[in-house]
Amino acid sequence: MNSIVQNATTTLSLVVRQITLQAQGINSYELVDPAGKALPVFTAGAHLDLHLSNGLIRQYSLSNAPTDRYRYVIGVLKDPNGSGGSAAVHQLTVGDVVEVSVPRNNFKLAAHARKVILLAGGIGVTPMKAMLHELELSAIEYELYYCCKGPEFAAFKDEFEPRASAGNVHLHFDGGDPRNGLNITALLEEAQDSCHVYYCGPGGFMEACRKAAAHWPAGTVHFEHFKAPTPVSTPVSADAVEGFVAQIASTGQQLFVRPEQNLAQVLQDAGLPLETSCQSGLCGTCKVRYLSGDVDHQDYILDDSEKAEYLTACVSKAKGGVLVLDL
Ligand code: FES
Incomplete structure (x- = not known):
């Protein structure tokens, strides 16, 4: 299947119906159709692309x-050191119209889990909250561990507190001191039968979860970054220095990608309707199937089985030679 068709998105114009201060620096935004129509369905873990007034x-x-x-409903933490996205969202007022993509999901709940452990750090709790609703509906056993500095930083507290009393939700406040952080290593020490783990949070939290879950069976640990981690520099091969050829399977067209170029941009410049969004390997909008080639994957969303078939054109490249794309 041509993945451009698969990635095609529809933009919706939605109205901000309600803004709620959820916690210090965090607002939730309720978006609805201006005519009150039903919205495209979504599954827990899905995200929207917001097209913001500043062009981001x-x-x-x-x-x-x-x-x-x-x-x-989305939850947005205003990041004073960010690139302007969250600040633009925090300028929205009730009644504003926002352009959004249809929901896309790179962080789905696995089918047939007996139990689910959700680990959230800070604003990483937003997809976990949708998961909690879906798990409750499916009557699947779950535990949510929500870590943040203190109660004043905990979003959606009104909904979490009754579940905390019932024992499903565990709010962990570290006072801003990592030494008081949740003992994730102990929590994940034993890989449980038919149990899946999901985690989302800031860089240090992600790394702690990754290490703690390293011994869990393949396919049972799932994560989503909300910010690209600091890149680790890797040795550059001679081929990578020379660039590579992207070949379009349906037409045989060959496009040369210089080392400093972005594959997605080269495809778009050639008139191929490839969509991009995050430009950071986080969202999957630019996912393309490839038929052959040695790919240097630089994304944060594809698992090993997906990497055997797909690449994210905004950040990934071939290590050299010819990369044949199923376009
Ligand atoms: S545009 Fe988001 S992964 Fe490429």
Whole structure:
């Protein structure tokens, strides 16, 4: 299948119906159709691309129950050191119209899990909240561990507190001191039968989860970055210095990609309708199937089985030679 068709997106114009201060620096935004129509369905873990007034496109996870057919709710932390995305969202007021993509999901709940452990750091709780709703509906056993500095930084507390009393949700406050952080290593020490782990949070939290879950069986650990981690420099091969050829399978067209070029941009410049969004290997918008080639994957979303078939054109390249794309 041609993955450009698969990635084609529809933009929706939605109205901000309600803004709620959820925690210090965190607002939730309820987006609805201006005519009150039902919205495209989504599953827990999905995100929207918001096309912001300053020209930026940013991804925000949906936090409400997927059974909500008439609203999308996102939670946004204002990052004073960010690139302007969250600041633009925090300028929205009730009644504003926002252009958003249809929901896309790179962080789905696995089918047939007996139990699910959700680990959230800070604003990484937003997809976990949607997951919690979906798991409750499916009557699947779950535990949510939500880590943040203190109660004043915990979003969606009104919904979490009753579940904390019931023992499903564990709020962990570290006072801003990593030494008081949740003992994730102990929590994940034993890989449980038919249990899946999901985690999302800031860089240090992601790394702690990754290490703690390293011994869990393949396919049972799932994660989503909301920010690209600091890149680790890797040795550059001679071929990478020379660039590579991207070949379009359907037409045989060959495009040369110089080392400093971005494959997605080269494809777009050649008139191929490839969509991009995050430009950071985080969202999957630019995912393309490839038929042959030695790919240097630089994304943060594809798992090993997906990498055998797909690449993200905004950040990934061939290590040299010819890369044949299923376009
Ligand atoms: S545009 Fe988001 S992964 Fe490429």
